[in-house]
Amino acid sequence: MELQINNLSKTYSNGVQALKDVNLTIPTGLYGLLGPNGAGKSTLMRILATLQEPDSGTISLGDIDVLKQKNEVRKTLGYLPQEFGVYPKSRAEDLLNHFAILKGIADRRARKEVVEALLKQTNLWDKRRQKLGGYSGGMKQRFGVAVALLGNPKVMIVDEPTAGLDPAERVRFLNLLSELGENSVVILSTHIVEDVSELCTRMAIIDQGQILIEAEPIKAIEGLKGKIWRKIIDKTVLPVVEREHKVISTKLLSGRTVVHIYSTENPGNGFEVVEPDLEDVYFKTMAGQPETPTVL
Numbered sequence: 001m002e003l004q005i006n007n008l009s010k011t012y013s014n015g016v017q018a019l020k021d022v023n024l025t026i027p028t029g030l031y032g033l034l035g036p037n038g039a040g041k042s043t044l045m046r047i048l049a050t051l052q053e054p055d056s057g058t059i060s061l062g063d064i065d066v067l068k069q070k071n072e073v074r075k076t077l078g079y080l081p082q083e084f085g086v087y088p089k090s091r092a093e094d095l096l097n098h099f100a101i102l103k104g105i106a107d108r109r110a111r112k113e114v115v116e117a118l119l120k121q122t123n124l125w126d127k128r129r130q131k132l133g134g135y136s137g138g139m140k141q142r143f144g145v146a147v148a149l150l151g152n153p154k155v156m157i158v159d160e161p162t163a164g165l166d167p168a169e170r171v172r173f174l175n176l177l178s179e180l181g182e183n184s185v186v187i188l189s190t191h192i193v194e195d196v197s198e199l200c201t202r203m204a205i206i207d208q209g210q211i212l213i214e215a216e217p218i219k220a221i222e223g224l225k226g227k228i229w230r231k232i233i234d235k236t237v238l239p240v241v242e243r244e245h246k247v248i249s250t251k252l253l254s255g256r257t258v259v260h261i262y263s264t265e266n267p268g269n270g271f272e273v274v275e276p277d278l279e280d281v282y283f284k285t286m287a288g289q290p291e292t293p294t295v296l
Helices: 041-048 070-075 092-102 108-121 137-148 167-180 193-199 217-222 235-244 278-288
Strands: 003-011 017-026 029-034 056-061 077-080 155-159 185-190 202-207 210-215 228-233 246-253 256-262
Touching (some): 003 041, 017 041, 017 202, 017 210, 029 041, 029 193, 041 155, 041 185, 070 077, 077 137, 092 108, 092 137, 108 137, 137 155, 137 167, 155 167, 167 185, 193 278, 202 217, 210 278, 217 278, 235 246, 246 278
Parallel strands (some): 029 185, 029 202
Antiparallel strands (some): 003 017, 003 056, 202 210, 228 256, 246 256
């Protein structure tokens, strides 16, 4: 199954153009959508989840027209938004059971098995009788994962999924997505580069509503080999470095500044070549902002 997005655009009533002729082909597996806050990721996710209408464009999921056959899409869709509400006085087990009924799992015994399996899968089984109002942010996020996984979705959309999760919860959740991606389309929308680099076999970078690059992370990284250079400098000389080189990122390290620059030749001046990673790809792409998307 493949998700095909063609010429998708969306402008809000305040004049903000959230999406500008977005074209993407998303195959089975984990697909990362990277971009800063306000880049258009959430708008795209809501449209794919049939919660919002675009101004123009088409979306197909196999033989399903996503924009015209919303009910068919919803039968096979799992969606975890960036923010979602819960009924604070409900117990996790009871509310998940209710959502399972809404998802169409009518048989009581089958529903009980599904609810139990999902609560165990998301590490909430021991807290299943606790009211959701007493859940931590990370626990609520995991409950949202359980709801999204109801019905074994063929398409899973997760928007900023690791926000609020501690390291152990994050690893557990990403493992869940990895398992689901073996047989389903899983779209991971995030601004956290590490989430994409650890999981996704294909990705796109979006900014200001436009796709800047669509690539396999490994190929995108390989394309920067020998072109990323590093130097530790005093912060006071950063303006000079920025004038003389194409700086793609800076980080503070023990009171000094680590600079990464892009150069196809040895820049000299004490810079050393480093092995690139997906973070370098991200910052290089954001700094370059090509007019037409690069596909690798």
